Structures are given as C-alpha cells and as structure tokens.
Amino acid sequence: MFENINPLDExxxxxxxxxxxxxxxxxxxxxxxxxxxxxxxxCLKHLAVVCNRDTGCVRNPNNPNASSVxxxxxxxxxxxxxxxxxxHDNERRKRQ
Numbered sequence: 736m737f738e739n740i741n742p743l744d745e746x747x748x749x750x751x752x753x754x755x756x757x758x759x760x761x762x763x764x765x766x767x768x769x770x771x772x773x774x775x776x777x778c779l780k781h782l783a784v785v786c787n788r789d790t791g792c793v794r795n796p797n798n799p800n801a802s803s804v805x806x807x808x809x810x811x812x813x814x815x816x817x818x819x820x821x822x823h824d825n826e827r828r829k830r831q
Contacts, residue, residue, distance in 0.1 A: 763824035770821060779817070786814035 741747070769775045783789070787807055 759823070760827060763820040763827065766817060766820040767824040770817070782814050782817070786810040788814060 770779050787810060
C-alpha cells in the first residue's frame with residue numbers, strides 16, 4: 736500500500752502520514768454510517784455479546800487452552816477496534 740521511503744525524507748513521511756490519516760477518517764466515517772442505523776445498532780449490540788465485551792477472554796472454562804484464549808481475545812480486539820473507529824469519527828466531527 737505504501738512504498739518504502741528513506742527515513743530522512745520528511746516530505747515523503749509527512750505525505751504518507753496524511754494519506755494514512757485520510758484513509759482512517761474515511762474508514763471511520765463508513766463504520767459510523769453503518770453502525771448509526773437501527774440495523775447497525777442491533778448488530779453492534781449483538782457484537783458486544785458475542786465478542787465478550789463484559790466477560791473475560793475465555794468463554795469455556797472447561798477448555799481454557801491457549802487457542803481458545805487467543806480466539807476470544809481476537810473477538811474482543813475486533814469489537815474494540817469498531818468502537819475506536821466510532822469514537823474517532825465522533826471526535827473528528829466535533830472538531831470540524
């Protein structure tokens with residue numbers, strides 16, 4: 736996606752950072768548009784449950800192996816990323 740650049744080339748680094756910020760803002764806006772609908776709100780509520788928002792990582796105490804912990808932690812990470820994007824978009828809109 737982004738080319739390798741000389742660490743001393745400040746203009747290229749700045750340009751790349753601006754491009755990355757623009758892309759993050761676009762993705763955040765897309766997530767906000769999706770999850771602000773009634774269907775999106777229902778999906779987010781469901782994701783909170785299946786991604787273990789309010790519980791620990793391991794959903795099956797009878798089988799708390801490393802794979803299970805990593806799987807459940809990954810689900811929490813995805814849910815937290817969605818929340819991050821929604822907050823990011825909200826804060827960006829407030830600054831405008």
